[in-house]
Amino acid sequence: MxxxxxxxxxxxxxxxxxxxxxxxxxxxxxxxxxxxxxxxxxxxxxxxxxxxxxxxxxxxxxxxxxxxxxxxxxxxxxxxxxxDNWLDSNPSDLPPALSGIVEYERTATHISNWYHAIVPGLLQTADYARAILSNSEIGLEQADAMLIARLKRQRILTRADPVRFAALVGEVAIREGIGSADIMSDQVDHLLAMMALPNVSLRIVPANIGYHPGLIGSFILYEFAGLPPIVHLENSHATAFLHEDDVVGRYRKQAKILAGKALSEGDTRDLLREVAR
Structure with a gap:
């Protein structure tokens, strides 16, 4: 047990x-x-x-x-x-759901995620994140607090002992207009800059490749030294944290399937530069 x-x-x-x-x-x-x-x-x-x-x-x-x-x-x-598992049906409240996420990110050795339609939070610019939060069903004060927390969380990628981060992202996320054209241009440039970090991997899963399991929803997999991994699932009205072995195994398999459909890192850079023009 x-x-x-x-x-x-x-x-x-x-x-x-x-x-x-x-x-x-x-x-x-x-x-x-x-x-x-x-x-x-x-x-x-x-x-x-x-x-x-x-x-x-x-x-x-x-x-x-x-x-x-x-x-x-x-x-x-x-x-x-x-x-065994934790469901929070009101994730708009900063604690405890956000406190949990911050703790998992702080203590993880490796984070893998799949996002179909938006850029992962750890790779978002401030303006891109603000464009998302300001159009969410939360108040301005709460949106500001979440933005500050999100930007602080990104430090795990550049600290002295950075977490390894592998992001699989749908092509629609870099082509969808979040905010203005300038915001999206800056966001794509930021993705290229983050890919230069040795601990960060970003690969784009192309659009129009038919059905794949990632179309059902996004997920994040946190892995730790000496503790069981955790899968994080989230939608607009609920967030769940799961760590049963069979559940984690299914999401590991899904990540492997998505990685098999994703562009290489080199081709991902080429696509990002094309979008940024």
């Missing part, structure tokens, strides 16, 4: 607890003293080494004096933290 701390929800809960404490300027020992627990136990909860119970999470949230919306979100996550 897999340890409960390896589940997607448990890892997201750990990251969210750590973020809430630091955002409110509380030291680990200070908060532990406030809720009358050992600092070592709180540290284990924040590192995902142990899973805090819903009752313990409620005590922490009370001590941190979070607002009602944050309390409800965190308690939903705490109640499902030990589930």
């Amino acid at each position: 897999k340890p409960t701390s390896a589940s997607p929800g448990a890892r997201a809960l750990a990251a969210s607890l750590r973020e809430l404490r630091t955002a409110r300027g509380k030291g680990l020992r200070e908060l532990a003293r406030m809720v009358r627990i050992l600092p070592q136990l709180l540290s284990a909860w924040e590192k995902g080494q142990r899973v805090a119970s819903p009752e313990d999470v409620a005590r922490l949230l009370g001590a941190l004096q979070v607002d009602d919306a944050t309390y409800d979100r965190m308690m939903r996550l705490a109640r499902r933290a030990k589930d």
Whole structure:
């Protein structure tokens, strides 16, 4: 049996607890003293080494004096933290879904993804991301917060020990007009620049090649050292994180099929330069 701390929800809960404490300027020992627990136990909860119970999470949230919306979100996550898979039906709320994604990206050794119609978030320019978020069903303040978070997340590609990132992207993503012509031109130039990084691979899957499984939907596969991989699925109204072996295996197979249909990296560069003209 897999340890409960390896589940997607448990890892997201750990990251969210750590973020809430630091955002409110509380030291680990200070908060532990406030809720009358050992600092070592709180540290284990924040590192995902142990899973805090819903009752313990409620005590922490009370001590941190979070607002009602944050309390409800965190308690939903705490109640499902030990589930094998995690479904968040309201991904427009930044935590805990985004906290989970940030944690997976931060700790992953390799990230693979397939996007059919848009450029992956880790490769988006600020203007391209803003064009998407400003046309989504979220408020301006929340869109700004998500944009800032998205740009910060991209640092995992250029940090001292960068994650390996393999992106398979549908041709429609580079030909679809998101924002103005200048925004799309800058975005394509940015893709070419990112491909120069030794840890980044980008390959385009051509349009008009008939049916393939990628037409059904996009996915991201996070792989870790010493922890089970996680598959991330998302649409406009729900996001899911799965880590059962058979599910991961099916998405590995799908990625292999898509890679077999994709252009080489050299041909992808040629196509991007053609689009950028």
